[in-house]
Amino acid sequence: MRQKNRIKGALKGLLLLCFTGVLLSSCLEDTSCGQNIETGMLFSAYTVTIDSATQERVVTRDMSRLYVFLQRDRMDTLYPRVADTLAMVPLELTDSITSLFFEKDSVLNEIKIIHTLPEVGFVDVNCGFVPTYTITNGSFSNIELDSVQIVNPTVDTDVFKTNILLFY
Amino acid sequence: MFLKPIYFCFISCLLLSGSLLAQQNKAAADTVNMDRTPFIRIGVDPSRYLLSYLQPAERGGYEVQVDMEIYEKFYPVVEFGYMFARRTEEAYALSINGTYARLGFDYNLLALNDATDRDLFFVGWRMARSQFVQSADNVYYENAFGSVTTSVPQQALHAYWGEVTVGVKAEVFRNFFVGWTGRLKYKFRVKEAAITPYAIPGYGRPTTDSDVNADISLYLSYSFSLKKWQ
Secondary structure, eight states: OHHHHHHHHHHHHHHHHHHHHHHHHHHTOOOSOOSOOOOOEEEEEEEEEEOTTTOOEEEEEOOTTEEEESSTTSOSEEOOBSTTTOEEEOOOSSOSEEEEEEEETTEEEEEEEEEOOOEEEEEETTTEEEEEEEEEEEEEOOSSOOEEEESOOEESSOTTOOOEEEEO | OOSHHHHHHHHHHHHHHHHHHHHHHHHTTTOOOOOOOOEEEEEEOTHHHHGGGTSSSEEEEEEEEEEEOSBTTEEEEEEEEEEEEEEEETTEEEEEEEEEEEEEEEEEOSOOSSTTOOOEEEEEEEEEEEEEEEEEEEEEEEETTEEEEEEEEEEEEEEEEEEEEEEEEEEEETTEEEEEEEEEEEEEEEOOOSSOOSOBTTTBOOOSSOSEEEEEEEEEEEEEEOOOOO
8 A cells, every 4th residue: 555655645746747848848939930931923034145256145133233113113122032043022912913013124014914913821829921922914015125034923931942933 | 957846856765755654554554354445535636727827838728537446456547638738939920739647556555444445645647638639820930031930730649658657645624635646757659740749738848868758746536425236
């Protein structure tokens, strides 16, 4: 009987240990969004030249002197983000057509992106919700802009997935 | 980060209990052929109420556990409960509520000391299902084009998971038990949802990088003797 009481005492000790574990773990919940989560369409710009010696097309990534505006008057500058090789611009929240004005070497091109209305995507309890889109089509004014290619239609918070390529 | 203390506790309990078990089984090795009165044990988990005061979400519910010995050391177990949670942040308000049920067996690893001994140190398993609804409102986001406040309509969801359990039920007063059940859970399936469930009643907070979860239930139980079958 003494043996049994001793074991019971130990089991109760374990119970206390577990209860403490539950209380501690409950207090350890993260309460802040540790990363900058933002939805944006990612693009890269390339220049296409002809090699005079070989007569072959040479495609070079070139993000220099590239600016994006919300309006043709170039008043609202968007500062494309994400390093030298990739830039991010937002899409309309209440419309399924987003017009953006891309300036490169002082030449302005309007690019219209046709996409779904934003769907709600849940990141986590700390970061909350973000809009997500699917690009369905697009058009552009081809002033020194050769072509626009949609390589990935899903626009979300992934900052490594290029959505469109611009070829000048 | 959130699960680490629970995993630690779960594994510690297994290791500590192993040594206790060896000690106890040695003491009661001679106990055989006892004429036991069948009983049913009903318990509630008070921690479901306590946790609401420790977490940012407005959260509550109840859980009931019923077990009985049907064969020497084998205890079929039924657990069922209800959970609601509402988390209100600056940019959204998320609501979830639903019921869950678990069905399984516990196997008592302790040798019995006498015919009235109902203490348990057990290992077991459960199969579980949860049925719940989730919705979100006041969802706000903004970018250079402006801002939008929208909502996600209520969606009915369900989830299945399995559990490996370890735990204790110790009789602290006559017929009155205090115990815990440590659970290691593996999520089998969750219905596709517009938004990833914030929590699954009975399972807890799902994570995107793992199908495994762990937690501990605490029980206050009372056992009722049943008449022997003739």
